[in-house]
Amino acid sequence: MPYAIPVPPIPSHPLMLFLLQVGVLLLMAVALGRLAARFGMPAVVGELCTGVILGPSLLSPVWPELHSALFPPVAEQFHLLDAVGQIGVLLLVGITGVHLDSGLVRRMGARPASVSFFGMIIPFGLGIGTGLLLPPALIGGEVDTTVFALFLGVAMCVSAIPVIAKTLFDMNFMHREIGQITLAAGMVDDAFGWFMLSVVSAMATSQLRAGSVLFSLGAMAAVVALAMVLGRPLTRRIYRMADRSPDTWLQIPITVVLVLLCAAGTHALGMEAIFGAFLCGILIAGHGKGIVTKLAPLRTIVLGVFAPIFFATAGLRMNLTALGRVDVLVMALVVLAIAIVGKFAGAYVGARLGRMGHWHGLALGAAMNARGVIEVIVAMAGLRLGVLNVETYTIIILVAVITSLMAPPLLRWAMARIEVTPLEEERMPVTAAAGSGSLTVL
Numbered sequence: 001m002p003y004a005i006p007v008p009p010i011p012s013h014p015l016m017l018f019l020l021q022v023g024v025l026l027l028m029a030v031a032l033g034r035l036a037a038r039f040g041m042p043a044v045v046g047e048l049c050t051g052v053i054l055g056p057s058l059l060s061p062v063w064p065e066l067h068s069a070l071f072p073p074v075a076e077q078f079h080l081l082d083a084v085g086q087i088g089v090l091l092l093v094g095i096t097g098v099h100l101d102s103g104l105v106r107r108m109g110a111r112p113a114s115v116s117f118f119g120m121i122i123p124f125g126l127g128i129g130t131g132l133l134l135p136p137a138l139i140g141g142e143v144d145t146t147v148f149a150l151f152l153g154v155a156m157c158v159s160a161i162p163v164i165a166k167t168l169f170d171m172n173f174m175h176r177e178i179g180q181i182t183l184a185a186g187m188v189d190d191a192f193g194w195f196m197l198s199v200v201s202a203m204a205t206s207q208l209r210a211g212s213v214l215f216s217l218g219a220m221a222a223v224v225a226l227a228m229v230l231g232r233p234l235t236r237r238i239y240r241m242a243d244r245s246p247d248t249w250l251q252i253p254i255t256v257v258l259v260l261l262c263a264a265g266t267h268a269l270g271m272e273a274i275f276g277a278f279l280c281g282i283l284i285a286g287h288g289k290g291i292v293t294k295l296a297p298l299r300t301i302v303l304g305v306f307a308p309i310f311f312a313t314a315g316l317r318m319n320l321t322a323l324g325r326v327d328v329l330v331m332a333l334v335v336l337a338i339a340i341v342g343k344f345a346g347a348y349v350g351a352r353l354g355r356m357g358h359w360h361g362l363a364l365g366a367a368m369n370a371r372g373v374i375e376v377i378v379a380m381a382g383l384r385l386g387v388l389n390v391e392t393y394t395i396i397i398l399v400a401v402i403t404s405l406m407a408p409p410l411l412r413w414a415m416a417r418i419e420v421t422p423l424e425e426e427r428m429p430v431t432a433a434a435g436s437g438s439l440t441v442l
Helices: 011-038 043-054 064-070 075-099 100-107 111-131 147-157 162-168 179-206 210-245 249-269 271-285 290-294 296-316 320-324 327-351 357-368 372-385 391-417 422-434
Strands: none
Touching: 011 043, 011 064, 043 147, 043 162, 043 296, 043 391, 064 249, 064 422, 075 111, 075 162, 075 249, 075 271, 075 290, 075 296, 075 357, 111 147, 111 179, 111 327, 111 357, 147 179, 147 327, 147 372, 147 391, 162 271, 162 296, 162 357, 162 372, 162 391, 179 372, 179 422, 210 249, 210 271, 210 296, 249 271, 249 290, 249 296, 290 296, 296 372, 320 327, 320 391, 327 357, 357 391, 372 391
16 A cells, blocks of 8 residues: 655745744734723724734835735735634634623523614615615626625625624623623624625526525524534533543633534535634533633633734735725725614614613614624625625725724723623623633733
8 A cells, every 4th residue: 555645844934934924913913902902992903903004005015025025925825824813713703602691692582683683684785775876887897786786785784703702802891781782693693694695606606596595594504403402412511521620721622622623514514614613602601601711711812812813814915005096985985884874773773672772772883883804704705706806895895994993982982871780790700700811901
C-alpha cells in the first residue's frame, strides 16, 4: 500500500506574515477599543474601525507599499486570518447563547415574537421597494431587478448577533430585559435572513425550485426540534459528567468542542454556522446559571482576543473609496436612511404592540439596528453571486458600519431612561461574576 504524501507545513514567510498580521490587528483593535471606551462607546466600535484603517479604505491609498507588504493580495494568506476570525465569531455567538435566559424569553410571551416580526417585515419590505426604484445604472445591466430588490430586502432586515452580543457585553446590558429580547428577536430575524438569502441565491443562479425552498425550511425546523428533543438532555448529561471530574477546567474545552461541532452540523445542512453555534449556546445554558461563571475564562479569551481579531479582519474587506462618486454617495445616503428608519420603526411598532414602553421600543430599535458583519457576509455573498456590483457592495458595507457605530450611543441613551427591575438585579451578579476582571468596559 503506497504511503500518502505528507502535506507540507506552512512556509516560513507566510507563517511569519500571518503572525505579524494577527499581532498588528490585535494590537490596534485593543488600542482603538480602549480609545472608543474612553469616549463612552464599547470596544466593538474601535475594533470595526481597525480593519477600515488598515484596509483598502485608508492604508492602501495613503501608503500602498506598506499595505501590500502587510496584507498581500494572496487568497491563501487571507484565509488564515479568516479561519481565526471564524472560530472567534462562532465562540462569541455560542457564549451569547449561554447568556440567553430562555426562561425569561418564555415568560415574556409574545414580546420577542412581536419585535422580531415587525423588525423584520418592515425593513424587508422597504428594502424591496428601494431596490425596485433604484436606477438600473446603479444596479448593473445584467442583474435581474427583482432578484436585486429581494437581496436588498434581505440585507436590510438582518441584525448582527455578533455585534449586538459584543455591545451588550461591553455595556453590561446582557442581564437586562432589553438585552434578552434583543438577542431572541435578532436570532429570529437572522434565521429568516439566512433562509431568504438561500432563496435569493437560488434565484440568482436560476435554480429556484419549490423543493429546495421547502428543504431549507424543513431542515431548519428539524434542527431546532432535534436540538430541543435530543440535544438538551444530551448536553445536560455531558456537563453533569464534567462537574464530577476533579478537573474544574473541563467545561471550557467541552464547550468549544460542542459549539464548533454544532456550527459544522448546520453549515453542512446548508445553513449558517452561526445558527448552530447560537443554538448550542442555548442548550448549554440549560445546564443552569452556574455554567456562566464556570465559562468566565473562555469568555475573557473570546472577548479579549478572538472577537477583536474577527471584527478587525471583517473591516479589511471594506473599500469606501467608491463613495467618491456623487451618484453612489447619494444612493448610499438614501439606502442608509431607509435601513435605519425601517429597523427603528419595525422594532418600535413591535415593542408597542407587545405592551412595552416608549423607551423600550427605542432601545430595541437602537440595538437591532446594528447590522455589522452579518450584513458584510450577506454583501460578500451578493458580490460572489453577481447580484451586487462594486458600488452597491460598498453601500451595503457602509450601512453595516454606520448602523453598528450608531447602536452603542443610542442604546446607552435609551437604556438610561429605563429603570432596572428586581429580576434584572438578581441576574446582575451572575453576569458580573462571569465577566469580572475583564471586559465590561473594554
